């Protein structure tokens with residue numbers, strides 16, 4: 001019999017265990033982990049460097065990075081957010097550094113530093129860790145001495161007063177929770193790149209530029225209709241990276257996260273409109289080109305009028321039907337009009353998705369309406385708590401997914417500790 005059993009030895013589970021044990025040293029805590037190793041996702045995270053959090057200190061701005069969970073995490077972020085994460089690690093001798101884009105990493109640039117911190121803290125605080133111990137069921141038992149949870153595993157049966165479920169995106173656990181009365185929002189992938197086969201971006205992988213991208217519609221026909229007349233479903237702006245397979249970079253990853261459900265319903269076949277020069281409207285750009293035409297004598301191909309990569313400019317000039325030898329005096333207004341469209345309203349067909357640097361996150365999980373976000377306790381089952389990706393919460397890339405695990409782990413720990421104080 002334990003006071004607290006934590007199912008899942010990942011980021012959220014360890015963070016909660018450490019906080020409960022620190023606040024109440026006499027409370028008996030067990031972590032049940034199905035793997036041979038704990039914290040395996042932490043190990044591979046951030047390319048082995050672990051992007052622990054993001055240097056965003058305003059709770060509302062921090063919450064705005066969560067396509068699912070924005071509203072629910074606002075309150076929790078007032079209790080535990082980026083600054084608290086930094087404090088937690090600094091207190092344990094692990095300073096974090098901020099990179100240019102706001103991502104925060106341990107100064108060692110090694111995820112092992114985070115793993116060593118968690119495992120040594122858990123050991124110091126007497127948290128029992130059971131590895132290769134897959135949870136196969138939970139049962140709420142009513143007894144004269146008080147209710148408790150019975151947890152069935154592939155090893156033994158465990159009992160506890162408080163149960164924290166932090167199993168990440170495990171469909172079997174979601175099935176179990178559904179069987180106990182919870183609603184599970186169907187899981188779909190988030191954080192992926194777009195597969196696009198198109199002459200305009202062929203042979204220029206590695207090129208990155210600032211662009212605005214809009215998802216237009218599910219592909220019904222491949223006819224090259226005018227993208228300007230099609231309404232957008234969602235859009236984003238930021239660095240766009242051309243890859244061997246299509247498009248990636250923050251502008252695309254943001255769309256994959258915010259559009260996780262709708263893009264799944266499109267079976268990842270849809271149209272996008274790209275503005276490679278978001279600072280220009282089509283009319284303003286055409287006007288600029290007509291002015292250039294009056295003064296420039298060289299070929300259009302060799303005169304890069306705009307601040308976009310040279311090879312991308314060349315591809316778009318060719319896609320507009322302007323031969324390599326056509327000079328500015330010879331280029332027609334119709335050709336310049338087409339170049340304007342290519343630059344500001346380029347239509348591309350997305351045909352599938354790929355993983356982003358092996359990083360992926362699952363959208364979906366325990367319905368947020370069924371959780372009390374002051375304590376992360378279930379509103380459906382008493383003495384059951386949740387933290388991390390098991391909930392229908394996910395974020396864009398940049399350290400926000402771990403911040404959700406830390407915040408949830410901390411508040412669930414506080415909820416559990418306070419519930420012991422009240423009994």
Ligand SMILES: Cc1cc2nc3c(=O)[nH]c(=O)nc-3n(C[C@H](O)[C@H](O)[C@H](O)COP(=O)(O)OP(=O)(O)OC[C@H]3O[C@@H](n4cnc5c(N)ncnc54)[C@H](O)[C@@H]3O)c2cc1C
Nearest residue numbers: 008010011012034045046051135167168388389399401402
């Ligand atoms: C390759 C990769 C890189 C990433 N990099 C980053 C990054 O740099 N920054 C960032 O913020 N996010 C990153 N993420 C996302 C981040 O790793 C997750 O959001 C985070 O790990 C979720 O924490 P969690 O504790 O909820 O779940 P997990 O870390 O997935 O932990 C859940 C644990 O529960 C265990 N478990 C599951 N089912 C059972 C069962 N039935 N019985 C017992 N145990 C069970 C699992 O084995 C696992 O150890 C990355 C994800 C991937 C895949």
